[in-house]
Amino acid sequence: MTSTFIERSDKLVSPFIGRFHPIEIDHAKGCYLFDKSGKAYLDFSAGIAVASTGHCHPEVVKAISEQAATLIHACIGVGYYDAPITLTEKLNSILPNGPYASFFCQSGSEANEAALKLVRYTSKKSKVIAFEGGFHGRTYGSLSLTTSKRKYREGYENLPGDVDFFPYPYAYRCPWNKKDYAESVAESVRQLKESSLFSNDVAAVFIEPVLGEAGYAPCPPEFLRTLAEVCKANNILLVCDEIQTGIGRTGKWFSFEHAGIDPDVITLAKGLASGMPLGACLAKKDLMNQWPSGAHGGTYGGNPVTCQAANASINVMSNYVSEVDRLGKLTLNFLNEKLSGHKNVGDIRGQGLMIGIDLVIDKESKTPNTELTQKVLKECFEKELILITCGDGNVVRICPPLIIDEKTLLKGLLILVDVLNAA
Incomplete structure (x- = not known):
């Protein structure tokens, strides 16, 4: 039987490398990661704010391929x-x-x-x-x-x-x-x-x-x-x-x-x-x-x-920067509308598509709520949404590919809001 990526990694890859999710990534396209079974995950991490043009954008792939040939x-x-x-x-x-x-x-x-x-x-x-x-x-x-x-x-x-x-x-x-x-x-x-x-x-x-x-x-x-x-x-x-x-x-x-x-x-x-x-x-x-x-x-x-x-x-x-500004404002407005009354949401902040939701034990003490944050990440992952954290492990960060469209963005935000409201 073929060993999984996780099993092979555990044997030889340095243990200091932490991972947010147990996903075995086979390939990626646009705003999605695909595991070995073909299941698609909406990626709100973009490889930690890296895959700005989405995964394997055809113009980027073409530029890489043509240059590598010469x-x-x-x-x-x-x-x-x-x-x-x-x-x-x-x-x-x-x-x-x-x-x-x-x-x-x-x-x-x-x-x-x-x-x-x-x-x-x-x-x-x-x-x-x-x-x-x-x-x-x-x-x-x-x-x-x-x-x-x-x-x-x-x-x-x-x-x-x-x-x-x-x-x-x-x-x-x-x-x-x-x-x-x-x-x-x-x-x-x-x-x-x-x-x-x-x-x-x-x-x-x-x-x-x-x-x-x-x-x-x-x-x-x-x-x-x-x-x-x-x-x-x-x-x-x-x-x-x-x-x-x-x-x-x-x-x-x-x-x-x-x-x-x-x-x-x-x-x-x-x-x-x-x-x-x-x-x-x-x-x-x-x-x-x-x-x-x-x-x-x-x-x-x-x-x-x-x-x-x-x-x-x-x-x-060059075709997306102004749209990132618009979608960022839309995201902040949407999250504030849906979550501002949540007892564990201390702050929602950001610029463009670099947005953080600060989860706390209570709004008075502002004590970081890492337990809730991990629960949210896990449940969103189970609903095929990839999120990562920052801060003291209590800030959910939203940093999707910058080529994301409004419909796809709202799809992910609704999953996150539903998980938080049910937590």
Whole structure:
């Protein structure tokens, strides 16, 4: 008898890899995953906000296949070829206030590693500020910026130092104990302006415009604008980690656009190449030009196949970004209408199709309700809906493929609402 994927994985694959669901995936198409028996599951995870153009979009598949037939790898350090150059041009065509120069790599962690090296090298300063609850990767350098979960850092001694942390303006779980949204935002802005952390001996500030792993909490635009002003006044570089938010996820090409700010450095990955392993560190050209030849690099960065997947992905997404904005607003309105009175629904928040439902023991204490969240995920899975969590394991995150249509989106939302109301 043939062993299952689960049995084979348990024998040899590293046990540190956690999985949300016991699904044995055979193939995927559009917004659906199919198991080995052919059962279809509506995918509201998109491979953790990666499959933005849906699974195996024909234009992306075509771009990958055609590129693989002519050039799979040459190394960007050996010579010149079209795909990464076209991708850089294409990114600049959708970025405000360019030009930005590119460094391509394989993951978000590597993109943030590159950004960390860049800002320290060019500023000749070592101190960096990140935000409490932020997730910027799990490699050693990027991990020094990551605090979204304690277990990510436990057992890893001597992480690169000179990193300070400032409270993220997470309005629902306000670090300043303000219960009203407006008061929370105002206090976060006041604390930022008065903080002594943001001095001219700081190289850079790293921020997620939407707090990802720690709870899908959008940063208030007022705070982002104030942060940009503080950085400019103190000659601090501003790095926007758009790894999960970028390329249309929040209803704009980049989440920082909601606040109208102008970052010095932008990091990308996840939805950039529809599931092909590609990350990017983009920096204002005059800044990137200060990084000399050989100061950083990588064998696989700018791979022609992954870059062509990204080129095709951007072409596809150009038809969907405004629709993501509309569907995101529809989703928030729908969920608030159906769930605002639910005793265990503490908060519903998000931008575009990056939405979190914060499940709590009760609304007064706001204690994370991980038990209920796991029950909801399990029962939705039994009804053929794939969901994942973030926060303290208590936030249901909704991050479907961005090509999803309204009917399919509402189908999944109705399953989720029915499960929650019956819980």
